[in-house]
Amino acid sequence: MCTTCGCDDHSPLRIDGGSLHPHGQGQAHAAGQRERRSIPVEADLLARNDAHARANRERFDSARVRALNLVSSPGSGKTALLVATLERLSGEIPLAVIEGDQETQRDADRIRATGVAAVQINTGKGCHLDAHGVGHACDHLDLREDGLLFIENVGNLVCPAAFDLGAHHRVLVLSVTEGDDKPFKYPDMFRTADALVINKLDLLPHVDFDLAACEAQALRLNPDMVIFRLSARTGEGLEAWMDWLCAGRPQAQQADDRDEDELETLRRRVAELEARLQRAGLMSS
């Protein structure tokens, strides 16, 4: 078949008594090129992001830095939680922050006001951070040994779920003003987070938010999830959160140990849940 017009050599036309195609072209040279063919690819859409995420994680591990990816809807109080956290940890351990927003430097400015180094990523129209951008943001930071790196993702309870940034933990911040049914409404984010912070606890008396129902939904999606109830504004409940942040540093465990630890946590959590279910069953009957 000819690559120019698609005709084949069976055409009845002849030019100068011969083929339509000079020098034997239009036969072998073009054969197969216009024909449709199937080719295998087997390429994962997240493979490139995941490779960047692995590189970030190796960088954090070699610097003995524990990295946390903070995700939530806009307005849950991620930055307020960060400011409250940094104020309490500043001077005790090395801290650094990467801020993600579509526009403005406001959050990085709020962080820098606490004396902690911050880099702002503006995603423009982008609705989530990715591992590649986070890697470059790290180039602008001094990641010091045994420190903590907070990565505040773009406020969005949907899109950031798919993108591993290379952080060791994904922390989901949910405020009591948002509604207690968010876990089942946004299951991808709850499934992939390993810690849940229920924020704005000081507003609980003023809203219809069922803490137990919310936590049960979250644990249904992710039985391993660690849950904190706190108010970044009043400081209530911050201690448990700070203890969790400061425990487990540095992340020097081998993968096998980590798997075993996760399994153990899972077993404990399943046992707890079963006990809770049993208690709930007894209470309702």
Added chain:
Amino acid sequence: MHEVSLAREILRILQEQARMQGFGRVHRVHLELGPLSCVDPEALIFAFEAVTADTLARGARLELHRPPARGTCRHCGHGYTMDSLVTPCPRCGGPGRILSGLEMRVRDLEVSGGHAGTSREG
């Protein structure tokens, strides 16, 4: 709309494959999209059409293949099909552990043309 990011990634894979496997035009993309993946299929098709508009894949069809998601019960170990991230075990009502259903993978392509640039359609 993280589907736009994913559609751009599909295009990047197509362009890379065109260089590696020497084709100039993509007519069909077979994508395996697990039913539990965090992707809205219609949004992904819309985004794919938009990002491929002036490229080697303009007008190409994005065909989605959706194999059933499999899970295993965290309590009794029973294996079953999961329709959602929270489908309970049909035997004991326990929560499921996802075994498959999160895939987002370009499986194969229907292409034509020689090395990019030799075909008019490239």
